[in-house]
Amino acid sequence: MEPVLSNPQSERVKKVRALHRRSSRLRAGLFLAEGPQAVRELLCFRPETAQAVYVLDGASGAVLTELCELARDRAVPLFAVTEQVMAAMCDAQHPQGIAGVARPVDVLLHDALDGEGFVVVLTNVRDPGNAGTVLRGADAAGARCVLVSDSSVDLYNPKVVRSTVGSLWHLPVSIGRTIPEIFEACRSAGLTLLAADGVGNTLLPDTELSQPHAWVFGNEAWGLEPEVRDACDEVVRVPIYGHAESLNLAMAATVCMYASAAAAHPKLG
Incomplete structure (x- = not known):
């Protein structure tokens, strides 16, 4: 030493x-x-x-x-x-x-998509703790990769790194691309785009998750921009059974990701 x-x-x-x-x-x-x-x-x-x-x-x-x-x-x-x-x-x-x-560990967009499992897309996610927690949840739920758009918080912000609790080194992450670029790559990879948003007409339990898909998660305060929602194949809402007004981003994302994990591993559900 x-x-x-x-x-x-x-x-x-x-x-x-x-x-x-x-x-x-x-x-x-x-x-x-x-x-x-x-x-x-x-x-x-x-x-x-x-x-x-x-x-x-x-x-x-x-x-x-x-x-x-x-x-x-x-x-x-x-x-x-x-x-x-x-x-x-x-x-x-x-x-x-x-x-x-x-040194940074992010990979090229197409390299990140080269695998199996569901994909996570973050757009306009600005809070470092939320971004890191979603990445940690994606790791735990067995996601293929996490794609962080150019409008989101820097992946290497110390608060993001801390909140991933090590998951940053466990799965492919791609950063810095625009949402149109990310969506085009996802469609080329055969993925259905599922927008997670409180205005969705489809409830999470009714969503088809057995086919390859990508979850799209938006801003903590105002969710997904209308043009982003419109570009997705389906807009999905997490049902609220009690009196809570809503779930925060990290909570809602974790629920969605584990629904995907349960669909992929039914015997473990």
Whole structure:
């Protein structure tokens, strides 16, 4: 391990801190992953993209010890840092003692669609927590991939990365394409486009999910734009059986994705 990094104003620390900004991430071709779970999944699933791991000097515990060994085994540079340096590097209000820097893992649109299972499309999703939670749900429900349109939050925003809880490294994700481009690629792949929206005439339990399909999820506040809904094959509504006014984006998306998972794996339902 290198000597302990103790100066929060050092050039290395400033470069890591700069990754909180999208412009710096694009310029450096790097992003920040914070916390034990994110670092573990990075080292286990995509170690070739890891550029460095930073761990709190003197920190003890089985988890951090395990992660340091993983970094060494995978020849990822490992640095011990002081509490002040960890706080300066991290975006989280209460850093968890370890962080990593990695190269982006997104893939080309057509490469992401090369597989089996349902597809998730995010358009105009602006809240980092929602975007990351939907990606985590897509991973858990067995989605083929997640396609994030150019109008949505940056996938590598530290809050998005944290909220995926490591799922960012588990399934293909494509970013930066327009909705018309995404829809054209989905149709070329033989997918039915299902718009998830509260104004839908089709209820989720009545939706045909046994054929290849893509769920389209929109903005947290105003849902899908009319032209996006109109471009889809069907507009689906999650039924509300109680008195709740609505479900938030991440909740509704998870319900829809697990309906797709149940259709694909009926014996597990």
